[in-house]
Amino acid sequence: MVIGDVDAPTLTRSVGRAMPARDAVDVATGALEFLTDKTLPDMVHGKIVRVDIPHGRLVGLDTTAARAMPGVVAVLTASDVPRNIQGVVVPDRPVLIDGRIRQLGDPVALVAAETLAEAEAAAAAVSVELEPLPAVSDPQLALDPESPRLHQGGNLLMELHHERGDVETALANAAVVVDEVFHTQAQEHVCLEPGGGVGVYTNGLFTIWIGTQYPGGTQQDVSWALGVEPDDVRIISTPMGGAFGAKVDGPVAIFLALLAKATERPVRIVLTREEVMNTGTKRHPFRVHTRLGLDAEGGIVAVATDALVDAGPYASFSPAVLKVSGETSTGPYRTETASFRGRAVYTNNGNGGGFRGYGVPQVAFAIETAILEGARRLGLDAVEVKRRNMLRPGDPHGLYGHIVGPSFRATEALDAIVGHPWWRDREEWKQQASGPWLRGTGIGAALKGCGYGSGRGDHAGARLAIGTDGSITIWAGPNHSGTGVDAAYAQVAADTLGRPYEDIDIRVGDTELVPESGSSAASRSLYVGGSAVMTACRELMARIDELGLEAPIDWAEAGRRLAEAGRALVEATFVAPDVEDLGPLSAADVERYSPHRVYGSAVQVARIEINRYTGEIAVRGVACAVDCGVAVNPAGVIGQTEGGIIQGLGWALMEDFKYEDGVPQTKSLETYLIPTAGDIPELDTILVESEEESGPFGAKGIAEVVLVPTAPAIVAAIHDATGVTVDRLPASPEAVYRLMRESAA
Amino acid sequence: MRVNGTAVTTPDPARRLLDFLRDDLGLIGAKEGCGMGECGACTVLVDGDPVCSCLVLVGQVAATDVVTVEGIGDDHRLHPVQEAFVDHYASQCGFCTPGVVVSVAGLLAKNPRPAEADVREALEGNLCRCTGYQAIFRAVASVAE
Ligand code: FES
Ligand code: FES
Numbered sequence: 070m071v072i073g074d075v076d077a078p079t080l081t082r083s084v085g086r087a088m089p090a091r092d093a094v095d096v097a098t099g100a101l102e103f104l105t106d107k108t109l110p111d112m113v114h115g116k117i118v119r120v121d122i123p124h125g126r127l128v129g130l131d132t133t134a135a136r137a138m139p140g141v142v143a144v145l146t147a148s149d150v151p152r153n154i155q156g157v158v159v160p161d162r163p164v165l166i167d168g169r170i171r172q173l174g175d176p177v178a179l180v181a182a183e184t185l186a187e188a189e190a191a192a193a194a195v196s197v198e199l200e201p202l203p204a205v206s207d208p209q210l211a212l213d214p215e216s217p218r219l220h221q222g223g224n225l226l227m228e229l230h231h232e233r234g235d236v237e238t239a240l241a242n243a244a245v246v247v248d249e250v251f252h253t254q255a256q257e258h259v260c261l262e263p264g265g266g267v268g269v270y271t272n273g274l275f276t277i278w279i280g281t282q283y284p285g286g287t288q289q290d291v292s293w294a295l296g297v298e299p300d301d302v303r304i305i306s307t308p309m310g311g312a313f314g315a316k317v318d319g320p321v322a323i324f325l326a327l328l329a330k331a332t333e334r335p336v337r338i339v340l341t342r343e344e345v346m347n348t349g350t351k352r353h354p355f356r357v358h359t360r361l362g363l364d365a366e367g368g369i370v371a372v373a374t375d376a377l378v379d380a381g382p383y384a385s386f387s388p389a390v391l392k393v394s395g396e397t398s399t400g401p402y403r404t405e406t407a408s409f410r411g412r413a414v415y416t417n418n419g420n421g422g423g424f425r426g427y428g429v430p431q432v433a434f435a436i437e438t439a440i441l442e443g444a445r446r447l448g449l450d451a452v453e454v455k456r457r458n459m460l461r462p463g464d465p466h467g468l469y470g471h472i473v474g475p476s477f478r479a480t481e482a483l484d485a486i487v488g489h490p491w492w493r494d495r496e497e498w499k500q501q502a503s504g505p506w507l508r509g510t511g512i513g514a515a516l517k518g519c520g521y522g523s524g525r526g527d528h529a530g531a532r533l534a535i536g537t538d539g540s541i542t543i544w545a546g547p548n549h550s551g552t553g554v555d556a557a558y559a560q561v562a563a564d565t566l567g568r569p570y571e572d573i574d575i576r577v578g579d580t581e582l583v584p585e586s587g588s589s590a591a592s593r594s595l596y597v598g599g600s601a602v603m604t605a606c607r608e609l610m611a612r613i614d615e616l617g618l619e620a621p622i623d624w625a626e627a628g629r630r631l632a633e634a635g636r637a638l639v640e641a642t643f644v645a646p647d648v649e650d651l652g653p654l655s656a657a658d659v660e661r662y663s664p665h666r667v668y669g670s671a672v673q674v675a676r677i678e679i680n681r682y683t684g685e686i687a688v689r690g691v692a693c694a695v696d697c698g699v700a701v702n703p704a705g706v707i708g709q710t711e712g713g714i715i716q717g718l719g720w721a722l723m724e725d726f727k728y729e730d731g732v733p734q735t736k737s738l739e740t741y742l743i744p745t746a747g748d749i750p751e752l753d754t755i756l757v758e759s760e761e762e763s764g765p766f767g768a769k770g771i772a773e774v775v776l777v778p779t780a781p782a783i784v785a786a787i788h789d790a791t792g793v794t795v796d797r798l799p800a801s802p803e804a805v806y807r808l809m810r811e812s813a814a
Numbered sequence: 815m816r817v818n819g820t821a822v823t824t825p826d827p828a829r830r831l832l833d834f835l836r837d838d839l840g841l842i843g844a845k846e847g848c849g850m851g852e853c854g855a856c857t858v859l860v861d862g863d864p865v866c867s868c869l870v871l872v873g874q875v876a877a878t879d880v881v882t883v884e885g886i887g888d889d890h891r892l893h894p895v896q897e898a899f900v901d902h903y904a905s906q907c908g909f910c911t912p913g914v915v916v917s918v919a920g921l922l923a924k925n926p927r928p929a930e931a932d933v934r935e936a937l938e939g940n941l942c943r944c945t946g947y948q949a950i951f952r953a954v955a956s957v958a959e
Contacts, residue, residue, distance in 0.1 A: 094900055096899075098843070100843070106842040261943055310847075311906075311944055342849065708944075711948050745939075747934050747938050
């Protein structure tokens with residue numbers, strides 16, 4: 070269903086029509102070559118030698134035996150790395166370990182051999198002497214001055230603080246104050262393709278085929294570590310088998326470059342599932358202390374949030390995640406008084422990094438559940454409390470006070486969900502529960518900014534070529550990381566040029582051809598990249614206009630004439646606009662907090678059944694109203710929404726990446742469980758449209774926010790069914806059963 | 815052994831079927847997502863039954879008919895399941911898709927009109943992290959009608 074204040078597209082337009090991914094046929098036939106499928110003549114196989122302790126020191130490393138093994142072509146250690154440091158945001162991670170070990174699975178050596186079996190055998194023959202140290206596994210204890218320091222500057226990676234208004238006074242005057250601590254767990258991305266790629270070094274140039282969401286960042290990583298110019302490194306980064314934030318950084322491209330140079334042969338590394346589970350990034354575990362003050366009518370008078378974030382051994386994107394958590398800690402709600410303190414802390418646990426939602430799900434779970442509790446204490450309906458506080462376009466943002474952009478439609482999304490049969494008929498449905506099953510229904514809401522936020526110069530580029538036959542080729546970014554955003558780029562181009570969708574050839578994911586466009590992350594790909602495509606197409610139209618051709622345009626003639634004039638190649642950049650009305654924020658604040666001008670939002674209703682004897686939860690239905698601007702490709706929006714809901718469901722109910730003293734306990738898909746076909750509820754997506762003036766044809770980015778309301782909606786539904794309030798995720802059967810027992814006692 | 819209708823000889827019975835298909839025969843449709851029977855990305859049909867090719871050795875299937883995603887349709891036409899996957903947006907990254915298509919084709923060969931519960935059961939061993947499965951169910955339902 071689509072609701073909203075947008076003109077219905079006519080069928081001659083591409084925008085607004087559901088389009089399959091451009092590689093859908095090759096995917097379905099199995100013909101699509103993923104980058105880990107790639108083989109090249111004379112290729113050798115790389116293997117990473119890793120340590121099996123979470124914290125300690127590398128005191129001895131002997132590669133003599135490994136070098137003598139059959140088929141071995143190269144063995145590399147830290148001294149072979151020109152600049153042995155990496156990290157896109159904070160360079161705090163050695164490429165290969167030369168002393169301190171901070172994570173189980175840290176790499177100490179690389180091996181290349183003629184066959185994979187030979188590489189594995191040689192990797193096993195590298196002899197490693199380790200001195201274990203006690204693991205730093207509790208972020209609170211990590212801050213203790215007595216704790217071992219994981220990095221020179223100590224264990225506090227970053228602290229972020231902001232207060233708007235006088236929070237303590239507002240809380241003191243509130244009718245009720247909910248004062249609760251919420252805990253969330255680590256979540257693993259589980260991209261179906263574990264990752265890896267192929268590297269080649271010829272004539273001083275590196276070509277690396279590797280699935281990355283941030284080809285430009287990977288290029289920087291490689292050029293820095295290898296001590297070469299970025300132009301000497303070409304990253305080809307699509308197709309990849311899932312990303313979700315897992316592939317926005319990582320060391321494998323550097324490993325490929327090192328081995329390709331050392332062997333002067335093509336080299337392939339394909340990670341095993343266990344390697345990814347041990348060393349890949351995770352959704353950060355949070356401990357969130359929320360104090361929510363409500364007046365007697367349920368109006369929010371203050372929100373104070375204190376988040377302690379387990380960043381794991383290396384910074385990755387933790388600082389950026391923390392910023393986004395701060396910005397969304399007041400939820401999609403109005404308040405004049407709020408504070409946020411966030412601390413990201415180094416430990417020897419899983420490496421917190423980018424994961425779809427980027428710090429929003431953790432604080433959303435906290436604020437949504439606090440509202441549930443506050444409403445209960447006031448004898449009010451929690452959904453009414455949400456509605457009365459819902460942020461509207463033109464309102465000052467709850468924490469920062471900057472003005473929320475005009476396309477924000479959280480209220481309309483909430484209305485759509487309140488009108489949905491699963492919410493409307495909830496009491497009747499509840500009465501029909503039978504046997505051991507209790508039934509409940511709940512609503513969750515969330516917002517997330519589109520793009521990197523203000524003060525970051527968020528931009529994307531596009532390069533367009535018109536051929537002498539009139540053909541159109543556009544090199545665009547951000548990359549297609551499994552989302553099919555390239556189809557939407559083609560739709561935007563088709564409608565800007567007034568040509569059929571089929572006429573547009575879109576190429577993504579190649580640093581040599583696509584202008585630097587940042588990462589496919591931060592709900593920015595279509596919003597920023599689609600706008601760059603649109604800008605390039607408009608420039609082409611302007612050049613064609615100058616030719617004074619008669620309508621309808623003869624595209625071949627236009628192509629020939631532009632080629633003769635040397636004007637057949639168009640380059641364009643789109644810079645996402647910053648917040649227009651900063652409110653009380655200073656320019657320095659903008660840099661520090663990166664607040665957004667454009668937000669997407671989502672509201673969901675979840676209906677669940679819960680077994681009163683076991684605590685087992687079966688989710689029966691989740692409907693999501695998504696505030697998406699104009700849905701350029703509705704199939705894409707629905708696909709992202711459904712996939713996001715199920716990742717949110719997994720996080721809410723079952724996914725839990727566990728560590729004991731820094732040692733991963735759930736390092737295979739046998740122990741780390743994600744939703745399967747048997748766990749899937751009915752899903753319903755409602756597109757709540759509006760025209761975002763800065764987005765292409767009015768579009769916003771939504772692929773993250775759709776994941777966020779699922780856990781709060783399920784927690785609200787559990788509360789409706791049983792009266793208990795879940796304050797720790799996942800809501801496993803054991804945990805829910807325990808809560809039910811406690812509340813009965 | 816026959817693979818997609820063609821007789822093949824297998825030099826090494828101790829080789830994983832998945833490696834034999836991918837590395838020796840160049841049939842890259844079957845993917846490795848876990849190597850331990852948990853994800854289904856490597857699913858192929860062995861005498862019509864879906865099997866995780868990462869778990870079987872070539873020697874165990876020496877006298878069988880193996881069909882991979884490449885052999886589901888024919889040279890000129892997509893299998894109806896493949897067509898439905900395109901038409902119903904049933905893939906995103908697409909890494910799970912070959913295995914899912916094979917499992918569904920195997921189901922439909924035995925049960926041309928499966929109920930949704932049958933589809934769910936048939937796909938219990940195929941993980942998909944992108945789609946949330948509902949688009950896959952819709953695609954299968956469209957073929958089963
Ligand atoms: S690779 Fe065979 S089941 Fe995962
Ligand atoms: S489409 Fe990506 S795992 Fe299924």
